[in-house]
Amino acid sequence: xxxxxxxxxxxxxxxxxxxxxxxxxxxxxxxxxxxxxxxxxxxxxxxxxxxxxxxxxxxxxxxxxxxxxxxxxxxxxxxxxxxxxxxxxxxxxxxxxxxxxxxxxxxxxxxxxxxxxxxxxxxxxxxxxxxxxxxxxxxxxxxxxxxxxxxxxxxxxxxxxxxxxxxxxxxxxxxxxxxxxxxxxxxxxxxxxxxxxxxxxxxxxxxxxxxxxxxxxxxxxxxxxxxxxxxxxxxxxxxxxxxxxxxxxxxxxxxxxxxxxxxxxxxxxxxxxxxxxxxxxxxxxxxxxxxxxxxxxxxxxxxxxxxxxxxxxxxxxxxxxxxxxxxxxxxxxxxxxxxxxxxxxxxx
Numbered sequence: 001x002x003x004x005x006x007x008x009x010x011x012x013x014x015x016x017x018x019x020x021x022x023x024x025x026x027x028x029x030x031x032x033x034x035x036x037x038x039x040x041x042x043x044x045x046x047x048x049x050x051x052x053x054x055x056x057x058x059x060x061x062x063x064x065x066x067x068x069x070x071x072x073x074x075x076x077x078x079x080x081x082x083x084x085x086x087x088x089x090x091x092x093x094x095x096x097x098x099x100x101x102x103x104x105x106x107x108x109x110x111x112x113x114x115x116x117x118x119x120x121x122x123x124x125x126x127x128x129x130x131x132x133x134x135x136x137x138x139x140x141x142x143x144x145x146x147x148x149x150x151x152x153x154x155x156x157x158x159x160x161x162x163x164x165x166x167x168x169x170x171x172x173x174x175x176x177x178x179x180x181x182x183x184x185x186x187x188x189x190x191x192x193x194x195x196x197x198x199x200x201x202x203x204x205x206x207x208x209x210x211x212x213x214x215x216x217x218x219x220x221x222x223x224x225x226x227x228x229x230x231x232x233x234x235x236x237x238x239x240x241x242x243x244x245x246x247x248x249x250x251x252x253x254x255x256x257x258x259x260x261x262x263x264x265x266x267x268x269x270x271x272x273x274x275x276x277x278x279x280x281x282x283x284x285x286x287x288x289x290x291x292x293x294x295x296x297x298x299x300x301x302x303x304x305x306x307x308x309x310x311x312x313x314x315x316x317x318x319x320x321x322x323x324x325x326x327x328x329x330x331x332x333x334x335x336x337x338x339x340x341x342x343x344x345x346x347x348x
Contacts, residue, residue, distance in 0.1 A: 005057070008038050009064045016071045018078075025075050032068055039065055106342035110209065110330055113318040114191060117211055120237045121189045124230065126213060129188050131174035133167060133195070140168050143176045143297035144254040159195050167195035171212035172254060175290075175309055179298040184305055185217040191314075202326045209314040214290065216300070216307030224257070227287055227308035231261055235284065239263060239321065244270055246281065255288025255309060266320055282320060285312035 012032050015024060032038050039061055049057050107115070118128055141153060151157065159167040174190030190212040198204040215222060215230070232245045244264030252258045263284050265276035272278040287310035292302035315327050322341070324330075329337050 005042065005060050005064055008032060009067065012064075012068050013071060016068070016075060018075075020075060022079060025072055025079075028068070029072055033065065106338075108330075108338065109322060109341040110314055110318055112341060113321060114209065114211070114314050117234075117238060117314070117317065118189065118191060120234055121211075121213065124233065126187045126189045126215075129174060129178055129190050131171070131177045131190050131192060133193055134161070134165055135168040135173050136165055139173045139176045140166060140170075143294060144172055145291050145293040145297075146253050150253065157196055159197060168192075169196050170194050170311060171210040172309070172311060174212050175214050175254075176294075176298060179216065179295075179300065184300070184307070185215075185221075186307070187215045189213040200328055200331070202328065205315065205327055205331065210311055211314060212309065212311045214307055214309040216290065216295075216305055219302075219304055219306045222306045222308060224289060224308070227259075227289070227310070230308075231285070231287060231310060235261075235263055238317075239266065244281075247287075250286065250288075252286055252288055254291050254294050255286075256291045258286070258288035261285045261287055261310075263320070267323070284317065284320065285310055287311075 012028050015028050020028075030037065034040070042057075042061060046054060046057065122128060137153075140158075141150070146153065158169055161167070171190050171192045171194060174188075174192065178186065178188050178190070191209065193207055193209050195207050198206050200206065213230075215226065228247060231247075235245050236243050243266075246262050247259040248262065250258045250260040261284055262281040264270040265273060265280055265282050267273050268276065268280065270280040272280045276282050288308065290307040290309050295302040295305055295307070315330060318324065318330065319327060
């Protein structure tokens with residue numbers, strides 16, 4: 001058996017010459033070291049070997065096995081290096097050539113508008129708080145003083161989900177979420193996405209973004225005058241110092257008194273044109289003093305606390321700021337349109 005092992009060694013190492021290719025190397029590995037290989041068969045026949053010779057035969061089998069494995073590993077590494085050298089020679093790179101210039105991205109105009117709006121509010125002392133898109137009826141409607149039969153609860157306006165949940169229709173839910181957890185004084189803005197069952201059109205979208213802002217403090221500390229001051233300051237910082245601002249009485253379930261806010265038309269500067277329907281004014285946001293029922297819903301005593309709230313759409317603000325006449329352009333992702341705002345004109 002010793003002679004047989006030496007013959008296996010001599011034959012295997014002879015076939016594993018420096019010129020052996022991958023197929024030859026694999027053939028030797030399978031024939032000598034495989035499950036049904038020559039060394040495996042000899043180990044199965046060890047019971048036929050006289051007891052005195054078994055240690056010698058066992059050592060010889062291990063020596064041949066280790067020697068063949070080492071030679072195969074050496075050849076495989078040698079072939080790998082040869083393949084790498086050939087690849088480098090065939091695909092030679094000139095490292096002195098200039099690299100490819102990758103186009104640099106930029107923020108979407110809606111993102112630029114959002115960041116600029118939040119920047120102004122933060123400079124005025126407001127804290128930015130993100131709240132959830134998936135909401136329940138209480139936080140989206142009930143706590144905001146929406147009566148049970150209010151039209152906004154109808155299926156044509158709201159995306160209702162199984163389990164009594166819905167996709168929020170406004171960022172006013174953030175007002176409830178924050179006031180539930182924290183005590184006054186508060187000065188918060190809540191940006192986020194909103195969802196309504198609208199078709200995508202020139203002025204509407206089933207998904208849009210808003211910024212909800214509110215301030216709450218002791219009764220007598222916060223008044224309508226503070227609301228007017230904050231809104232006017234923001235609008236003139238965003239649209240320009242010469243922007244005209246006016247408040248019109250309105251109605252919202254969650255504020256009392258309530259006011260719509262207009263700015264002087266950016267196109268005609270208040271002179272009157274087709275865009276502003278000859279009025280010289282364009283509606284920009286809704287606002288008002290927080291309704292006592294809303295304060296009660298979050299555990300605030302309306303005799304002790306008062307506050308104001310406002311909300312505005314980022315898309316509508318962007319349309320006015322950028323002079324864009326179709327909201328769909330913001331969602332089509334046409335780079336020819338978006339590239340007009342790559343230098344940050346949307347936020348300037």
